Amino acid sequence: MSPIALPTQNAVVLHGPKDLRLEERTLWPPQYNYAQVSVVSTGLCGSDLHYYLHGRNGDNVLQAPLVLGHEAGGIVTAVGPGVKNLVPGQRVAIEAGIMCNHCDYCKKGRYNLCKAMRFCSSAGTFPHLDGTLQSRMNHPANVLHPLPDSCSFDQAALAEPLSVLLHASRRADLTSGQTVLVFGVGAIGLLACALAKSYGASHVVAIDINQTRLDFAKAYGFASQIHCLPPADKAKTTEEQLRRAKENIQVALTEFGKEDGFDVVFECTGAESCIQMAIHGAITGGKVMLVGMGSRNVMLPLSAAATREVDVHGSFRYANTYPTALALLISGKLKNVEKIITHRFPLEDTARAFDLLARGKDDEGKMVLKIMIGDS
Ligand SMILES: [Zn+2]
Ligand SMILES: [Zn+2]
Incomplete structure (x- = not known):
């Protein structure tokens, strides 16, 4: 009997400083209360760059291969059992932190301080939690935020750094x-x-x-x-x-x-x-x-x-900011905010994107601010 071929997806995986590999990985169906998302846009952040260049970010050292990226938006492609707030085809912003929901900080609404927090693309916990620089990922439905109709995937990605502020x-x-x-x-x-x-x-x-x-x-x-x-x-x-x-x-x-x-x-x-x-x-x-x-x-x-x-x-990361951040981004109140996105690369060119981010200036001498990965 021949084995059943499981579907696969592509991930950009960091194995060590400047060692970024495009890998094909098995795509597992979403578990209970999880949804599967096709990632459309991921913004590169300074912390991603630190991992890429040095294999570490401050005290957090890469201990196993890790997918970077935590500023992202995408489309729900499947939902696991128990998911009621999302349907396939829905566009979402991916909030990268997975909190425990039970500790005192979580109960007080300060889940950014949750000691059990696992954060996509961070080596702060082990096993590390992979980030969004992959074509598809499974993520808890409660931290996937539906996008307002006029919200782009780039704006969904910008909701992450905006949440910090x-x-x-x-x-x-x-x-x-x-x-x-x-x-x-x-x-x-x-x-x-x-x-x-x-x-x-x-x-x-x-x-x-x-x-x-x-x-x-x-x-x-x-x-x-x-x-x-x-x-x-x-x-x-x-x-x-x-x-x-x-x-x-x-x-x-x-x-x-x-x-x-x-x-x-x-x-x-x-x-x-x-x-x-x-x-x-x-x-x-x-x-x-x-x-x-x-x-x-x-x-x-x-x-x-x-x-x-x-x-x-x-001030550390954010809690309960995403709906407000998304609303602000489509309100037009953040003047010229889209100008912050200066460059764009497809997923397979992520290493080139990081090298450009490290240089800070492209071949034409244009300044680099936010690089988006994806085709949005
Ligand atoms: Zn960041
Ligand atoms: Zn908690």
Whole structure:
């Protein structure tokens, strides 16, 4: 008797630094409460790039082959038993985190802090949970969000990074009329700017070390004012670095006409000097949101925060943001948000896409912000 041929699907699998292989894998039917999704668009993120380049992202080290990608949208192709909210053919955004739904954090609605959280494309748990850079995947139906009719698959993918900012904005109690300073205008920082404007921020400004990115932020109305930090060699002592950070931010604040600082500062770089500047950049009684990751141990000008009641908040991923993020993306309130997507590659060219993301500039000299994988 000949064996029954099971259907297969393609996955882009990371085996080690820069070792990305297109593999054919068996496609299993969806289990109880799971649905099968044909992935249409996946946005590449900085954390994916870290895994691709170094085989690790911070403390999370690749221990087994892993499919990257966690910003995605697709079409439901099959549903497992128990699934009531989805039908085949439905278009969805794929929320990448699978929470336990039972722990105190999950019950409190803070499932991003769930200790049992497994996150697609992260090596933070073992066995790792594969990401969305594959043609089809099975995923729990409760974290597949139906797309509004006018929502594109690219927008479904952007709902993930936007969720990060939505969560940070909620934690910051961002309200209309506030002033906002954003450090770093990569895709995340640009989304922070756009979101702040949609909240009715009265003044949104951006700081970066990259003039091209800043010009883009200004030209497309993400930030009304921009400031490029001067290039500097590494400070010899911590004191010198702290002093420089204070001086640099004072120059920027003066240029912005906001010597007292900003109500909310979104730190989207993770760089030590920017975190230091962020504290001085917040107004007395203001807030600093730590969105960027990268520096594990940072020397902070703590008294500048403590004696001025500047609250420094951590912000990690997101919880209960997807429906709002999708609604915002189709509302037109995030002006020029689609301009963040600068390049597109088919799934089989994912390695080329990562190399381009690492370079930051294409052969024509055009800046790289968000790369989409897929044919959307
Ligand atoms: Zn990400
Ligand atoms: Zn939980």
